[in-house]
Amino acid sequence: MKLFSMNLRPPVLAGLVAISAGATPAHALKVFACEPEWAALTRELAGELATVYQATHALQDPHQIQAKPSLMAAIRNAELTVCTGAELEAGWLPVLLRQSGNPAVQPGKPGSFEAADFVQKLDVPTRLDRADGDVHAAGNPHIQTDPRHIGLVAQALGQRLAQIDPGHAAQYKARTADFLKRWGEATARWTQAAAPLKGTPIAVQHKGFPYLQAWLGLKEVATLEPKPGIEPSSAHLADVVAQLQRTPAKMVLRAAYHDGRGSQWLAERAKLPVVVLPFTVGGSERAKDLFGLFDDTVDLLLKAAR
Numbered sequence: 001m002k003l004f005s006m007n008l009r010p011p012v013l014a015g016l017v018a019i020s021a022g023a024t025p026a027h028a029l030k031v032f033a034c035e036p037e038w039a040a041l042t043r044e045l046a047g048e049l050a051t052v053y054q055a056t057h058a059l060q061d062p063h064q065i066q067a068k069p070s071l072m073a074a075i076r077n078a079e080l081t082v083c084t085g086a087e088l089e090a091g092w093l094p095v096l097l098r099q100s101g102n103p104a105v106q107p108g109k110p111g112s113f114e115a116a117d118f119v120q121k122l123d124v125p126t127r128l129d130r131a132d133g134d135v136h137a138a139g140n141p142h143i144q145t146d147p148r149h150i151g152l153v154a155q156a157l158g159q160r161l162a163q164i165d166p167g168h169a170a171q172y173k174a175r176t177a178d179f180l181k182r183w184g185e186a187t188a189r190w191t192q193a194a195a196p197l198k199g200t201p202i203a204v205q206h207k208g209f210p211y212l213q214a215w216l217g218l219k220e221v222a223t224l225e226p227k228p229g230i231e232p233s234s235a236h237l238a239d240v241v242a243q244l245q246r247t248p249a250k251m252v253l254r255a256a257y258h259d260g261r262g263s264q265w266l267a268e269r270a271k272l273p274v275v276v277l278p279f280t281v282g283g284s285e286r287a288k289d290l291f292g293l294f295d296d297t298v299d300l301l302l303k304a305a306r
């Protein structure tokens with residue numbers, strides 16, 4: 001009995017656990033993805049080579065996430081974090097990273113991947129003032145609404161996966177090339193289908209769509225939030241209605257995770273359709289993956305513009 005119990009030293013147990021986990025390859029890379037779009041992209045590029053923990057879902061406000069124990073447990077074991085960066089996760093990710101004691105995924109390490117590093121950001125403020133609301137100092141972080149950004153991030157993420165897990169570098173490279181080919185074709189298709197939207201005036205609830213607007217040439221003529229992250233007062237809403245009488249919009253855009261009351265109120269006053277965009281993977285029935293996200297987004301906009 002004594003000998004038997006001596007055999008069950010921690011390393012032996014650890015080995016047994018690893019073998020019994022069996023469903024994924026023994027060396028599956030542990031990835032912590034902050035938002036659904038990056039979880040989806042990692043799955044496209046890594047397939048079975050990674051187990052992806054998705055920290056948030058499409059109906060959560062990515063600015064306002066609780067640093068829960070379940071997130072802590074996931075980040076403690078992660079070998080790679082794939083997040084937006086540009087301060088989108090400033091309210092919760094740094095706390096998790098500090099308390100995780102996981103050196104591999106600290107900022108600046110190869111295990112920390114920030115998608116926003118690989119695209120040109122819009123709305124970079126020229127001055128920073130708390131009174132301006134929840135301003136994103138590094139520029140607008142909602143980069144995933146332009147499919148060309150997904151392509152740029154995919155290229156960089158494919159390289160990072162190969163760097164972190166060099167034993168499978170060839171597979172990451174092949175999967176990334178395959179994804180980029182399909183993504184390039186799909187992006188050309190979406191861009192062509194959405195061409196009639198160019199110049200369409202829109203109102204938005206939160207400044208969540210500057211990249212979508214830039215991609216499709218939509219013209220933002222009104223914003224419901226007086227300042228980012230700040231609920232509109234009734235006086236401000238009245239101003240917006242007056243503004244829309246001078247410069248009419250064709251639709252009000254909001255993301256699936258936004259509280260719909262403000263945009264609904266505005267839509268009724270200004271007689272505009274509200275378009276609820278999925279904003280990320282899982283934000284609508286059709287947005288089951290990255291391709292579905294843009295199929296749905298473009299169709300919803302075209303329908304509302306008719």
Ligand SMILES: [Zn+2]
Pocket residue numbers: 063141142206207208228
């Ligand atoms: Zn924002």
